[in-house]
Amino acid sequence: MPSTDTSAIASWNNISANINRYFSIVIFLFGTIGNILNIIILSQRQLRTNPCSLFFLISSMANLSAILSGLTTRMLSGWALDLTNTIDWLCKLRAFGLFLSRNAASWLLMLATMDRWLLSCRNSYYREMSTLKNAYRGTIMTIFLSTCLYCAVFYCYEANLINTPLACYGKTLACRFINDLSYACLTILFPMIIMLIFGLMTIRNIRKVKNRIHVASITGKRGTGNSSTVRRSRQDRQKKLDYRLFFMLFIQIILMCILTLPQAAGKLYLTLTSAEKQTPLTTAIENFVFNLFLLMTYVAHGMPFYIYAWSGGRIFRNAIKTLIKKYIIK
Template identity: 50%
Template sequence: MLSASSFSSTTADAILIASWSRMSTNINCYFSIFLFIFGVIGNILNILVLSQRSLRSNPCSWLFLISSLANFIALLSGLTTRIISNWTSDLTDTVAWLCKLRIFTLYSSRTIAAWLIMLASFDRWLLSCRSARRRQLSSIKRAQRGTLIVILFSLFIYSPLFYCYEANLSNAPLRCYSKTILCRIFADQVYTCITIVFPLILMFLFGFMTMSNVRKLKYRLQSPLLPRLSIATCPSDKRQRFRRLDRHLLIMLLVQISFLALFTLPQAIQQIYSTITIDQPRTTVTDTIESSIYAFGILLTYLASGMPFYIYTLSGGCVFRQAFFALIERTKKTIFCQQK
């Protein structure tokens, strides 16, 4: 028979497990719905605004555009099944090929989005350099070429997930997860390093280098967005518009990098911890708490995928907001003409 102290401890553990499970379920249900609406609307608006002629010809805007498309795919592939699972069974937990396809699409699209933002920070650094040769490296063709390389690299690096991931697992944080310890270490650390840590390090590096260059070259006589043209050859209003666009794009980029670090590093830290402690024994309480923290860390990454439009609207100055309002005006005119 159990002693009074053992029975009391078991009861306390059961209450704690039930509380954590209930809290995790509620957060997963309602926060997922909020993130889906918040992120999908934001990324759709981002795609529409950045597709406008006044912005899409800029290399940095092009990278923002494709990054928003990748974030949109990440939200659809990651949150749709998570929301549906609150009311019915999640097919990605039980059907192997859906499990593999979902995680491959999710990880690849997140990697594409992160590395395109890194390329945007690299592009801002090029445009801030004193050397005209470096500034000339910033072009829409090179941005498109870099986008293609990032997409192919992301698809290649995560192709092993089709082998590693399996459905109906019981001894893992999620039912759709890596099936062996080796696969788990590979998937977690590749995701942590390739999708989160490495691009963030490069983003901050190029961001600090860009700010340093801007301070040093504040009064240079060359427009950063027109590296082949002397500023004297540009009309005054056009010159001011280019400078304003360049400045606001840099601010948008730096703010986005900061929020990316805030919302993605918790999952990276948790996955590193899981890898280090993979062989350590765990109690039921520990498993429940760690699974809840893991699930919340994943939700934060969806917040990172859904926030760019709101960051651009708040920190992009009049350039992005004017493009957004122009989109609204054109939409109103189109609707009005159709009604007539």
């Protein structure tokens, strides 16, 4: 092997190791703190009674679980302390917990998008389907289906593997292909497509509602009673909350597409080309890209709090202020 290739391989491997060692710590800290704050804030009474906020709350729990089960081991692997690479049952348990959490987080956001569409519909039958009871049902069904989808991990994943992107990975080509395909299609592509479809439908409904409100405000400027004024004020506050929650959701969907789709495509590519003979330099580069795309998915799990704080407007920021006053400033 030429000395230039040897130097390049060492450089790529060193970059991959440093990314896992240091970038993982940054994502872990910001993601863990952000999701914990999300859980506390979204648990407040003014937000937890909203079905969309409930989906955000459970999704934040799933995101926190994904970070703890996935990033903890990646940080340790940078210091050669990752026991999931050598202990078989830990490898299986970690992989199952990670895939379950990721799938649940993705599907819960999909349900939140569908809930926003239901609430924006003119038909009262659809609006009445947006309830906490249905939100709890959707959450339970999501966890159940996610468990069924990835229970095969206990058979497929194995520790101490070589010539694979990770030492804890699918033990056969068939296992890797099925797992990668289900992850790419069911955890990433399917919920993303549903989110985009229902997101666009919600935008269309919101525009229609704004037009109706504008017309009603012009025709209804004549004197009204105090009770109708109070009722309209409450409805306006509720609609403002609903619009703001949808905006928060829409921003999160866009960023999730950017951060998760590359890893889904990369996993499929590595599995489909695993039978081809690769040079050591190509393998080193592919491992670097794999690690980079994988860490990008953890950014997606750690970013919701910062998205909500930026895009949530006064509603979310007021909830943060209430939290600070309640627990810090007494």
